[in-house]
Amino acid sequence: MGEHGREGDGLERWGALWEERTGLSRRGFAQLCAWLAATMTLTSGGVGRVAEALAAAPRPPVIWLHFQECTACSESLLRAHYPTAEQLILNLISLDYHETLMAAAGKQAEEARRATMKNAKGKYLLVVEGAIPARPFCRIGGQDAEAILKECAADAAAVIAVGSCASFGGLPAAEPNPTQARSVAGLIGKKPLVAIPGCPPQPAVMAAVLAHYLTLGRLPALDQLHRPKAFYADSIHDRCYRRPFYDRGQFAASFDDEGARKGWCLFKLGCKGPVTHNACATLKWNEGVSFPIQSGHGCLGCSEPHFWDNGSFYAPLSTPIGESGLSTGVAAAAGATLGAALAGGYRKVIDQARSEARPVTLDDLEKSS
Amino acid sequence: MNDPGYELLLWVRGPGWILALAVFSFGMAMRLFEIFALGRREDLAPPRPAERQGSPMRTVWNRFFPVPGLFERAPATHVSGYLFHIGFFAVLFFAEFHIQLFRHLLGFGWPALSAPLADALGVVAIVALLAALVSRMRDPVKRFLSTAGDYLAWALTFLPLLTGWMAYHHVLVSYTRMVALHLLAAELLLALLPFTKLIHAVTIFVARWYTGEQFGRKGVQA
Amino acid sequence: MSATLERGLAALRAGMDTPMATFFASCVHCGLCAEACLFYTETGDPKYTPIHKLEPLRRLWKQEFTLLGKLMVNIGLDQPVSDAELAEWEPLVYDSCTLCGRCSLACPAGNDITAMIRKMREGMALSGHAPEDLVHATQRAVTLGSPMGVKLSTLKAKIRAQERESGLTIPLDQPGVDYMVLFSGMEIVQFSEILGAMARIFKHAGVSWTLSSEAFEATNSGIQLGVSDLAKEILLRTVNAAEKLGVKGVVSPECGHAYTALRWEGPNLIGRRYHFEVVHILELLARLQKEKRLRLRQRDPEERPLSFHDPCQLARRGGVLEEPRELLGKIATDFREMSDNRERNWCCGGGGGVSAIERSEPLRAKAFQRKLHQIEELGVHTLVTACSNCRIILEEGLETYQIRVDVAGLTELVADHLEEDQPQTGAGAAGGES
Structure with missing residues (x-):
C-alpha cells in the first residue's frame, strides 16, 4: 500500500511538472509512464522513475536520415497515438533534421544537420530510415548515402535503424539487389545500434525506444539482432489470438471459406507469424484497433531479415x-546417365565372368596353393 | 546476420531444399539404374499351370505381415517396427504442414489428420524408434548384424521426427530455429536416402515381387 | 587349373543379377531371418543368421556393383573379399544351411536369401572352400554315377530281389513307356522295397514305366556343392536317357533336392527345356488317385496317429503341397498336421548337402531339436515323409534323442494301401505293361 502511495505521489508531482512543461494532461502522462515502464519491462517501482525522468529530461537532438526507403517508417511514426508524433517531436x-518533415531545404537543411553534429557532438541520436546502397546510387547534397551515414554516425550517441530496410536491407536489398543495398549494422563501426525492423515498424516501438533513451539515458535491452527485447522477444504466433486454432489443427484453407469466417489459423494461407518476431499481436495498429491477422490476412513476416525473398506471402511456411523442378530433373537425368554408365560397366564384368568361365571339371575342386 | 535460426530457415526452405531434392533424385536415379540395369536371366523351367501359381503381387502385400510364429519369436522387432513405420508415415503424409508441402509439389492435397492425433502418432513413432534402437543394441542378432550404416540410418530417421515434434511444441529453442533444424534434418534424410539402407523404402517391393515370382512359379504363395 | 580365389570371385560375379542387387539393397538388418532358421533358433548363435552367411557375397556386390562401394575400396576404407574370409565362411555357407528356404519365406523385405546362398556356393566351391565330403560326393557322382557309389550292378541285384519279392517285372531300358523312374542311391541301398512298391503301384494303376541303366540316380550333388557345370554333367545323363527312351515323363522319386535339380534348376543348367515332363512321384500318385486309377484303402482304424513331414525342396521350394495330403487323406485314419506345415515347415536339418558333411553332425543334432519339438507336441507314432534324406535324418535324430516314432516313405505307404480286389484297368491305359 505504502509503496503505491509513494508512487502515486511521485506521479502526481511529476505529472504537474509535465503539464506545465508540455501542456499535456496529467492523466495522459500517467498512462504514458505506466505503459513505458511495462513495455520496457521495468518493475512497478520503475514507473516513478520513468515519470521523473520523462518530466525533467532535456530534449535530445535527433538527426533523421533517409536513404533507400518509402518513408512509410516516418508515416508510421506520424500515426503514433501515445505519445503522438507531435508530442514526441x-x-x-528536438528533431533537427528530417528531410520529409523539416521546413528547411537545400544548403540550409544540410547546415542544420552539420550544426547539430557540431553543437551536440556525442549527444545526438541518429535515426536511419532506409537501406544504404553502394556508389553511385542515392546521393544527397552531393554526398553518397554511405558517406553521410558514416559522417553522421561518427559523433552520434547512438544509432537507431528504423524499419526493415535500415535494419536488414529490406526491399532494396531483395534479390538481385541491384544497388548492393545494405543495412546500417555493418557501416557504423561499434556505435551503439538499435534496430526497429518492420515494414513499417510499430510507431509505439519507435516512440518507446526514444522515450526510453530520454528517460533512462541509455538504450533498452537488445537481442542478437539489436532489436529491443521488450517488443521482439515473442513471435507473432506466440501472442496470436488465433493460436488455439493452430494448436487444434483448425486452419482456414482459403480467404473465404468456413474456417476463414470462423477465424481459424491462417497458417495454410501463408501466415509467417510463427517465425516473425514483432509486437503486432499485442500492440496492434491504429491505436490498438487491429492487426493483419485480426483482419483476416496472414502475417507477411515483414520484420524479419530477407522477408522480401522469403517466398510467396501466400505460401505456407512448410513449403x-x-x-x-528444373534442378531436380537435371539431377535425375545426371543420376540416370551415371547409373546407366555404371551399370554398363557392371554388366561387362558379369558377362566377362560368365563367358570367360572355363567349364568346371572335378580337378578344379582341389585347392591350389 | 547473426540469428542462425532465421538465416538457416531461409536456407533450408530455399537452396537447401533444392539441393536435397537434387541429391535425392540424382542418387535415386543412379542407384535404381545400378540395381535394375544388371539384368536377370530367363527362368527356363516351365512354371506350374497358371491357376496353381502363387501371385507375386500377393507376396508384395503378404510381407507386410509376419509368417505365423515369427512375431512371437521377435516381438520387440515387430512392435517397434510396425509402430515406427505407421507413426512415421502417418505424420509424413497426414500432418497438415506436410500436406501443404505435397500440395506445393504435386498440385493437390488430401485431408489431414487432426492435430492431436498426428501429434500422438509422431510421439508413437519417436518412442518406437527409441525402442528399436535399444532393441538393436541389446538383441544378440541385431547387435551382431548392425553396422555404422544402421545407426546412421536410424539417426537420419529419428532426427526429423524429434525436431518436428519439438518445433510443434516449441520445446528448447525458438520455433524458428527448431523448424529450420527440422527441415534440415528432413533434407538430410531425403538426400542420403538413396545411398543408405533407407533405399529399402523403394526396393523391398521389387525384392518381394522377385521372390514372390520365384516361389509363385513353383506353386507356392510366398 | 585348380580352385583359386580369383576363380571363386569370378563365379560370384557371374551369378550377380538384378534380384540379388535388389535383395542386398533391401536388407535393413532386422534380424528376422535368424528367427526363421533352425540353426539359429536351436543354438542361439547370431552367426547363423541367414543374411550373415552371405556377407562376403554382399561385400563383393557392394564393392564391385555400387559406386559408393567402389569408392570405399579406392580410398582404402574397405578391403576386397579375401581368401581367408571365404575360408571363414565355409561352415556358414555349407554346414549350417540346408537351403531349406524358410528365411526366404520370412524376410519382410522379401529377400530370397536361400537362392543367394545357392549362388554363393558356386564361388565357394571354385575358390576351394567347399567341404571335402561334398566334393567327394560330387566326385563319386560324376565318376561312378552316384554319390553313394551305387553301381548298375547293385541296382540290378536289387531289382532281381524286388522282382522276386513282388512277383512283378521291374522294367529296365524299355523305350516308349509313359514314365522313366529315378531313384536316389539312398533308396536303392537302404530302402530298396521302394522298387517293389513302385512296381505294385504302377501295375495297379496301369501305368507303363521303366528304369534306365544309364540314368537311375536322381540325386545331384553338384547342386548341393554349388557347381553348376558338374550339376549339368550329372543331370544330362537323365535328360539324354529319357529323351533316348522317348518317355512321356520322368518321375522324380522321394528325394527333395533331386526334384529341385531336375524340375526347377535343370532346364536352366542345360540351357533349354526338356522334351519330357518332370513329375514328382507324389504328384503322379495324386494325379492317378484323382483319375481313379489309383484306389486306396483306409488304414486299420486301430493304427496309431501319423503326421507328415514336408521335405523343404518338395514343399516350400518345390510347390508339392497338397498332393501328400490328398493321398494321406485316403489312407490315414488319424492324420495330424504339424504346427508349421506345407510351405512353412521346418527342415529336418540334413538338406542342402548338410547330411553329407560329417563334421556338421553335432550341429545337425542340435538343430534337429526344432523338428523334435514339432513331432513331440503331436504325439504321433508314425511320421511319413517323401524324401529319403529327410527319412534318414529323422530316423537318426529320433534315435539320438531316444524318441520312438516310426518314419515311413509315402510311396511305400501308398503301395501298402492299394485296394486289392480291384479289377484290372483297361489294357489301353496299361501301356507297356501289357
Whole structure:
C-alpha cells in the first residue's frame, strides 16, 4: 500500500511538472509512464522513475536520415497515438533534421544537420530510415548515402535503424539487389545500434525506444539482432489470438471459406507469424484497433531479415522457396546417365565372368596353393 | 546476420531444399539404374499351370505381415517396427504442414489428420524408434548384424521426427530455429536416402515381387 | 587349373543379377531371418543368421556393383573379399544351411536369401572352400554315377530281389513307356522295397514305366556343392536317357533336392527345356488317385496317429503341397498336421548337402531339436515323409534323442494301401505293361 502511495505521489508531482512543461494532461502522462515502464519491462517501482525522468529530461537532438526507403517508417511514426508524433517531436525530442518533415531545404537543411553534429557532438541520436546502397546510387547534397551515414554516425550517441530496410536491407536489398543495398549494422563501426525492423515498424516501438533513451539515458535491452527485447522477444504466433486454432489443427484453407469466417489459423494461407518476431499481436495498429491477422490476412513476416525473398506471402511456411523442378530433373537425368554408365560397366564384368568361365571339371575342386 | 535460426530457415526452405531434392533424385536415379540395369536371366523351367501359381503381387502385400510364429519369436522387432513405420508415415503424409508441402509439389492435397492425433502418432513413432534402437543394441542378432550404416540410418530417421515434434511444441529453442533444424534434418534424410539402407523404402517391393515370382512359379504363395 | 580365389570371385560375379542387387539393397538388418532358421533358433548363435552367411557375397556386390562401394575400396576404407574370409565362411555357407528356404519365406523385405546362398556356393566351391565330403560326393557322382557309389550292378541285384519279392517285372531300358523312374542311391541301398512298391503301384494303376541303366540316380550333388557345370554333367545323363527312351515323363522319386535339380534348376543348367515332363512321384500318385486309377484303402482304424513331414525342396521350394495330403487323406485314419506345415515347415536339418558333411553332425543334432519339438507336441507314432534324406535324418535324430516314432516313405505307404480286389484297368491305359 505504502509503496503505491509513494508512487502515486511521485506521479502526481511529476505529472504537474509535465503539464506545465508540455501542456499535456496529467492523466495522459500517467498512462504514458505506466505503459513505458511495462513495455520496457521495468518493475512497478520503475514507473516513478520513468515519470521523473520523462518530466525533467532535456530534449535530445535527433538527426533523421533517409536513404533507400518509402518513408512509410516516418508515416508510421506520424500515426503514433501515445505519445503522438507531435508530442514526441515538439515536446520530447528536438528533431533537427528530417528531410520529409523539416521546413528547411537545400544548403540550409544540410547546415542544420552539420550544426547539430557540431553543437551536440556525442549527444545526438541518429535515426536511419532506409537501406544504404553502394556508389553511385542515392546521393544527397552531393554526398553518397554511405558517406553521410558514416559522417553522421561518427559523433552520434547512438544509432537507431528504423524499419526493415535500415535494419536488414529490406526491399532494396531483395534479390538481385541491384544497388548492393545494405543495412546500417555493418557501416557504423561499434556505435551503439538499435534496430526497429518492420515494414513499417510499430510507431509505439519507435516512440518507446526514444522515450526510453530520454528517460533512462541509455538504450533498452537488445537481442542478437539489436532489436529491443521488450517488443521482439515473442513471435507473432506466440501472442496470436488465433493460436488455439493452430494448436487444434483448425486452419482456414482459403480467404473465404468456413474456417476463414470462423477465424481459424491462417497458417495454410501463408501466415509467417510463427517465425516473425514483432509486437503486432499485442500492440496492434491504429491505436490498438487491429492487426493483419485480426483482419483476416496472414502475417507477411515483414520484420524479419530477407522477408522480401522469403517466398510467396501466400505460401505456407512448410513449403519450399524457389523453383526446384528444373534442378531436380537435371539431377535425375545426371543420376540416370551415371547409373546407366555404371551399370554398363557392371554388366561387362558379369558377362566377362560368365563367358570367360572355363567349364568346371572335378580337378578344379582341389585347392591350389 | 547473426540469428542462425532465421538465416538457416531461409536456407533450408530455399537452396537447401533444392539441393536435397537434387541429391535425392540424382542418387535415386543412379542407384535404381545400378540395381535394375544388371539384368536377370530367363527362368527356363516351365512354371506350374497358371491357376496353381502363387501371385507375386500377393507376396508384395503378404510381407507386410509376419509368417505365423515369427512375431512371437521377435516381438520387440515387430512392435517397434510396425509402430515406427505407421507413426512415421502417418505424420509424413497426414500432418497438415506436410500436406501443404505435397500440395506445393504435386498440385493437390488430401485431408489431414487432426492435430492431436498426428501429434500422438509422431510421439508413437519417436518412442518406437527409441525402442528399436535399444532393441538393436541389446538383441544378440541385431547387435551382431548392425553396422555404422544402421545407426546412421536410424539417426537420419529419428532426427526429423524429434525436431518436428519439438518445433510443434516449441520445446528448447525458438520455433524458428527448431523448424529450420527440422527441415534440415528432413533434407538430410531425403538426400542420403538413396545411398543408405533407407533405399529399402523403394526396393523391398521389387525384392518381394522377385521372390514372390520365384516361389509363385513353383506353386507356392510366398 | 585348380580352385583359386580369383576363380571363386569370378563365379560370384557371374551369378550377380538384378534380384540379388535388389535383395542386398533391401536388407535393413532386422534380424528376422535368424528367427526363421533352425540353426539359429536351436543354438542361439547370431552367426547363423541367414543374411550373415552371405556377407562376403554382399561385400563383393557392394564393392564391385555400387559406386559408393567402389569408392570405399579406392580410398582404402574397405578391403576386397579375401581368401581367408571365404575360408571363414565355409561352415556358414555349407554346414549350417540346408537351403531349406524358410528365411526366404520370412524376410519382410522379401529377400530370397536361400537362392543367394545357392549362388554363393558356386564361388565357394571354385575358390576351394567347399567341404571335402561334398566334393567327394560330387566326385563319386560324376565318376561312378552316384554319390553313394551305387553301381548298375547293385541296382540290378536289387531289382532281381524286388522282382522276386513282388512277383512283378521291374522294367529296365524299355523305350516308349509313359514314365522313366529315378531313384536316389539312398533308396536303392537302404530302402530298396521302394522298387517293389513302385512296381505294385504302377501295375495297379496301369501305368507303363521303366528304369534306365544309364540314368537311375536322381540325386545331384553338384547342386548341393554349388557347381553348376558338374550339376549339368550329372543331370544330362537323365535328360539324354529319357529323351533316348522317348518317355512321356520322368518321375522324380522321394528325394527333395533331386526334384529341385531336375524340375526347377535343370532346364536352366542345360540351357533349354526338356522334351519330357518332370513329375514328382507324389504328384503322379495324386494325379492317378484323382483319375481313379489309383484306389486306396483306409488304414486299420486301430493304427496309431501319423503326421507328415514336408521335405523343404518338395514343399516350400518345390510347390508339392497338397498332393501328400490328398493321398494321406485316403489312407490315414488319424492324420495330424504339424504346427508349421506345407510351405512353412521346418527342415529336418540334413538338406542342402548338410547330411553329407560329417563334421556338421553335432550341429545337425542340435538343430534337429526344432523338428523334435514339432513331432513331440503331436504325439504321433508314425511320421511319413517323401524324401529319403529327410527319412534318414529323422530316423537318426529320433534315435539320438531316444524318441520312438516310426518314419515311413509315402510311396511305400501308398503301395501298402492299394485296394486289392480291384479289377484290372483297361489294357489301353496299361501301356507297356501289357
